[in-house]
Amino acid sequence: MADHPHEHEHSPSVKGASVNGPSFQGHGHSHDHGPATPASRRLRAVIAAVLIPFAVAVVAGMVLMWPGRLPAHASTGLGFDQPTVSGRVTATKAAPCDAGAASTASATSATADACSLVSVAITSGKDSGRTVQLTLTPDQTAVYSAGEKVVLDYSPTAPAALQYTIGDADRSMPMAILAGIFALAVVLVGRLRGLAALVALGISFAVLSQFVLPAILKGEDPLRVAVVGGGAIMLMALYLCHGLSARTSVAVIGTMVSLALIGVLGEVFIGLTHLTGNTSDETALVHSLFTGIKLPGLLLAGVIIGSLGVLNDVTVTQASSVWELRAADPTMGARALYRSGIRIGRDHIASTVNTLVMAYAGAALPLMLLFTIANRGVWTVATSEIVAEEVVRTLVGSIGLIASVPLTTFLAALVASHNGRPAAAPASIPAQARTTAAAMATTASATEAGTAGRHRHRR
Structure with missing residues (x-):
């Protein structure tokens, strides 16, 4: 896969010089770090071999589980x-x-x-x-x-x-105004990429409303529906917003593996903690209308869908960080890129995990107030089903989030480090700039020769 042609990476006017000739990059933008090496082509072939079957499986899953018309249900009178x-x-x-x-x-x-x-x-x-x-x-x-x-x-x-x-x-007008302000802010700041993000948001909403929710109501396994629907959202949103590139593909793989980990951990601990998923009036009402829905599976589907957005954020950020580090210093190898990228990732983990916890705490604030009034112990409250459900959801999602950082950083460092070295002095560089670079190279060569002579004289 080649990097998206519109993703520019900045480089300084003069990177430096060597005795073998100038290592120089002009004032313009480079699309990549030079021609892809055989190792880079092999890595990209491996990425394609992973993602193409996954995309085919997602499309096949949507076709097979497409809900069509919802089954009728008796009116509730509500x-x-x-x-x-x-x-x-x-x-x-x-x-x-x-x-x-x-x-x-x-x-x-x-x-x-x-x-x-x-x-x-x-x-x-x-x-x-x-x-x-x-x-x-x-x-x-x-x-x-x-x-x-x-x-x-x-x-x-x-x-x-x-x-x-x-x-x-009727909140139609104020909600429409707020949505308009949001869309305007995204486009003004993000420009074309912001517009792409809005389109991706619309696609995500369409997948949820037209596939995920109706398929669950029709009786499909909520876990399978969440995996297929989440995979479709991930592929369309990430590639639409960030382009068809090796960088985006690395983020997609990091998100995909992390979601798989969240699904496995969620299923294990929902079973171990005996969570039924029936902790709200809304859930009970839906289950009474559509008795075929598996409530623990619905809970697990919610964990997967809820973790998707923040995972996308983390994996894209980590992949982009590694590529920018490589752009700043094309001599960095995979090990150096990983070490620098993981330092960025640790800061991201610390802030994002706290964000997840605060988000769930804010949503459950009325419930927390009730338990505070009841004067029940913290551990008793935390292990009650209605709170344990949120605790399991938060911790499982956070573990997947944490795992995505080293995984995505490692893959990004491996791919970015094999993108090839920068090409020497492109023909488009002005003659004066090439002369300056050549002079710097000559000076460096003379300095190194003089230093070597002094060392020989001392010996």
Whole structure:
């Protein structure tokens, strides 16, 4: 594989000189470190021999497990699987809890004047233009004001007075604005590569929504679905963002092996710790609707998918670091490149592992508050299933992350060190620059000759 033609590597104007002639690199950019050596070609052939079958297996897996249409399920009567329409709040006022045409929650324990009567104008669907009166009880934490847009759940089989209930606030506009600001920032800073990253993000979302989630719901093994879907995301995102190059291929192999390690460790320790994966209301509800889903496998799939993004970050960074070290000093061999690259990797490990732990801690903050209130011991809390699930997820992902650093650094050092030596003084270098380099080489030769003569005189 050849490095991507648009990936430029900077080199100083004058690298140095030797007695055999100038080792000089001009002011422009070089695409590689010279012609690939036979060893480099062999290494790249090995990389291709690993990645091409993997890519073929991923494509075959997606074809074989492609979900098609989802199986039907009985309606739960809850808002998430009901039709929805848009609405706009026109007025709100305090009212007795038995007022209004419909109530979105039971009012048996509410006081007579503790509820809110909300008037909502329907703005989409067959009843667009109609205004409905809805009662919100004190146990509902959402507060709505006039002019606010909302999402209404529609139950066509319910009595006319109870067909519409407020499901949620309509967050379409602020979310779209935030997404637009994010996309603009990525493109302004990352330019074409930032645009490629946005396209890769869209592809990742499409793979998750069109393949991974439907395939799991249809009854496929969650582990196999996660491996195939994660492999597809990894291949498309990395090559799209970073180009078809040996550098990217090294990062792909490092990510692939690390994900395999995470999968093995996850399966082993989910079994050893007897985690069922049924620790939330959402999981229980999904399992009740689709009883064929294997919850421990779903937990393992979540570990793999959740580790993919940070693994991509680490492996790409390590591979790029080694290539830049080689660009800065083309005389560095594999051993020197590995030692320098692993020092960078240790800093990356220290910061990223802490990032993973803090991310999971932030997501589980309400749960941690509950355990703090209960005054239970730290070890008792950590070994309870609901917390142990997150602990296993974090530690397994971190072990894979740690393993990816030396593995990717070693592969990158091995491949980069065999990319060949820089070519001597290209013809495009200006005559004055070549003359300067030749003069420096002559001076170096004279200095070395004089030094050798003094050593002989002393002897």
